[in-house]
Amino acid sequence: MKSSDSFFSRVYEVVMKIPPGRVTSYGAIAKYLGAPGAARMVGWAMNQSHTHHEFVPAHRVVNRNGMLTGKHHFEGIHLMQELLENEGALVRENRILNFQEIFWDPVLELGLW
DNA sequence: AACTTGACGGTCA
DNA sequence: ATGACCGCCAAGT
Numbered sequence: 784m785k786s787s788d789s790f791f792s793r794v795y796e797v798v799m800k801i802p803p804g805r806v807t808s809y810g811a812i813a814k815y816l817g818a819p820g821a822a823r824m825v826g827w828a829m830n831q832s833h834t835h836h837e838f839v840p841a842h843r844v845v846n847r848n849g850m851l852t853g854k855h856h857f858e859g860i861h862l863m864q865e866l867l868e869n870e871g872a873l874v875r876e877n878r879i880l881n882f883q884e885i886f887w888d889p890v891l892e893l894g895l896w
Numbered sequence: 897a898a899c900t901t902g903a904c905g906g907t908c909a
Numbered sequence: 910a911t912g913a914c915c916g917c918c919a920a921g922t
Contacts, residue, residue: 809904813917821917822904829903831919846904853903900922909913 790816794828795835797889801843804870805887806879808847815889829853842866849882 797812809822809829818824825844832839842863846852854863854877864874873880
C-alpha cells in the first residue's frame with residue numbers, strides 16, 4: 784500500500800456515491816477531497832479504478848464542460864456514452880447536453896467539512 | 897535519476 | 910472568445 788492509495792480510495796468512495804443518472808466532474812471531486820487543482824489525479828484514479836474491488840461508475844465522471852474526455856479508456860469507444868444514455872443523460876458529440884441539470888456536486892450533496 | 901505525459905481546471909494576455 | 914501557461918503529482922520511459 785502506497786500513500787497515494789488513500790487518496791485513490793477516497794476518490795472511489797465519492798464516485799460510488801454518485802446516483803445513477805447523475806454526473807460530476809474531476810475537479811469537483813478533487814475539491815471535495817481538499818485537493819483543489821489536483822483534478823488530474825482524480826483522472827488518474829479513474830484510470831486505475833478497474834483495480835478496485837468494487838464497481839466504480841467512472842462513466843459518471845466527466846470534465847467541467849460535461850465532455851466525455853475519458854471515453855477512450857472504456858472497452859468500447861461508445862460504452863461510456865451508452866452507459867450514460869441508459870441512465871437518462873443526453874449525450875451528443877462527446878458532450879452531455881443536460882449536464883447542468885444532472886450535475887451532482889459532492890461538496891453540495893455530501894457537504895464540505 | 898531526469899524528463900514526459902496525462903480521464904483537469906483556473907488564470908491571464 | 911481563444912489560446913498559452915501553470916499547478917497538481919503518479920506512472921511510464
